[in-house]
Amino acid sequence: MSSESARLVDEKALMRLREIGGLRLVSELIATFLRNAPVRVAEARQGLTSGDLEVVMRAGHSLKSSCSNVGAMNMRDLAADIERAAMDRLTDRLPDLVNRLAEAMEAVRPELESQRRVAAARPCVAVVEDNSDNRLLVRAMLEDAYEIDEYENGVEALQAFRERKPALILLDISLPVMDGGQVLAAIRADETLRALPVVALTAHAMAGDREKYLSAGFDEYVAKPIVDERVLISAIERLMRR
Numbered sequence: 020m021s022s023e024s025a026r027l028v029d030e031k032a033l034m035r036l037r038e039i040g041g042l043r044l045v046s047e048l049i050a051t052f053l054r055n056a057p058v059r060v061a062e063a064r065q066g067l068t069s070g071d072l073e074v075v076m077r078a079g080h081s082l083k084s085s086c087s088n089v090g091a092m093n094m095r096d097l098a099a100d101i102e103r104a105a106m107d108r109l110t111d112r113l114p115d116l117v118n119r120l121a122e123a124m125e126a127v128r129p130e131l132e133s134q135r136r137v138a139a140a141r142p143c144v145a146v147v148e149d150n151s152d153n154r155l156l157v158r159a160m161l162e163d164a165y166e167i168d169e170y171e172n173g174v175e176a177l178q179a180f181r182e183r184k185p186a187l188i189l190l191d192i193s194l195p196v197m198d199g200g201q202v203l204a205a206i207r208a209d210e211t212l213r214a215l216p217v218v219a220l221t222a223h224a225m226a227g228d229r230e231k232y233l234s235a236g237f238d239e240y241v242a243k244p245i246v247d248e249r250v251l252i253s254a255i256e257r258l259m260r261r
Contacts, residue, residue: 027091027092027093027094027123027126027127027130028089028090028091028092028127028130028131028134029090029091029092030090031090032087032088032089032090032092033045033089033090033134036048036088036089037138037164040163041163041164042138042139042141042163042164042165043138043141043163043164045134045135045138046135046138046139048088048089049089049131049132049134049135049138050135051085052085052086052088052089052091052131053128053131053132053135055085056082056085056086056091056094056124057124059078059081059082059085060078060082060117060120060121060124062074062075062077062078063075063078063079063082063101063117063120064117064121066078066105067113067114067117072105072108072110072113073105075101075105075113075117076101076102076105076106078098078101079098079099079100079101079102079103079105080098080102082094082095082098082101082120083095083098083099083102086098089131091123091127091131093123093126093127094120094123094124094127097116097119097120097123098120100112100116101113101116101117101120104116141164141165141166142165142166142185142186142187142259143165143166143167143168143183143185143186144161144165144166144167144168144185144186144187144188144189144255145167145168145169145170145176145179145180145185145187145188145189146158146167146168146169146170146189147170147172147173147176147188147189147190147191147194147199147202148169148170148171148189148191148194148220149171149172149191149193149194149195150191153191153220153243154169156245157189157245157251160245160248160251160252161251161252161255164252165186165255168183168185171195172194172195172196172197173190173194173196173197173198173199173201173202173205174196174197176188176202177202177205177206177209180206180212180215181209181211181212184211184212184215185215186215186216186259187215187216187217187218187255187258187259188206188215188216188217188218189218189220189241189251190202190203190217190218190219190220190237191220191221192219192220192221192232193221193222199219199220199221200235203217203219203235203236203237204236207236216238216239216258216259216261217236217237217238218237218238218239218240218241218251218254218255218258219232219237219239219240219241220241220242220243221240221242221243222242222243222244228240228242238258239254239257239258241254
């Protein structure tokens with residue numbers, strides 16, 4: 020990502036999209052923008068050539084909104100200028116503005132395409148939990164933003180991690196065969212897995228548990244039942260950004 024292209028995209032706008040609808044919304048909205056914005060630019064050119072300022076104004080108005088959604092702020096400002104110039108019939112200004120809009124579209128395209136690819140390639144979260152109801156609940160909370168791999172016990176999970184390494188692990192403490200602490204110890208002892216962020220999930224929440232599990236080597240702690248999904252999602256996002 021070049022410093023020039025990065026300045027053309029407002030990361031806060033993309034973060035708002037992610038908060039509203041997850042990575043899937045980011046990916047789909049950027050794809051829609053990249054498909055439709057060149058059409059609106061072409062319409063502005065055609066309207067300018069034919070002298071139809073109503074067409075130019077509508078193209079600018081439509082682009083102003085869609086550019087804001089994906090954080091293409093330079094394009095948004097130019098689209099707003101085009102809309103106002105067309106409304107005020109400032110025909111001497113419009114050719115330069117439309118040309119600059121087309122150039123801004125080409126400048127911002129690589130960064131938006133990169134952002135779309137990143138959003139479409141959803142990170143994998145592994146859920147190691149023997150209770151199928153809990154696995155289903157976690158999947159419902161996370162599957163819009165993440166690929167979910169589910170495991171009923173630690174032995175199965177450890178074997179699978181060496182074949183398909185997740186980006187993050189949600190690890191139940193009370194597991195059959197190996198408990199969560201033993202699974203964590205095996206993860207930290209494995210050179211290929213030890214850096215993975217691991218979140219402790221436990222239904223036996225007591226005062227001091229958070230400190231206990233963090234000192235044991237977990238990266239985060241979430242108590243079950245998960246009443247507020249934002250607690251889990253914010254913990255995952257925080258660890259993903261490290």
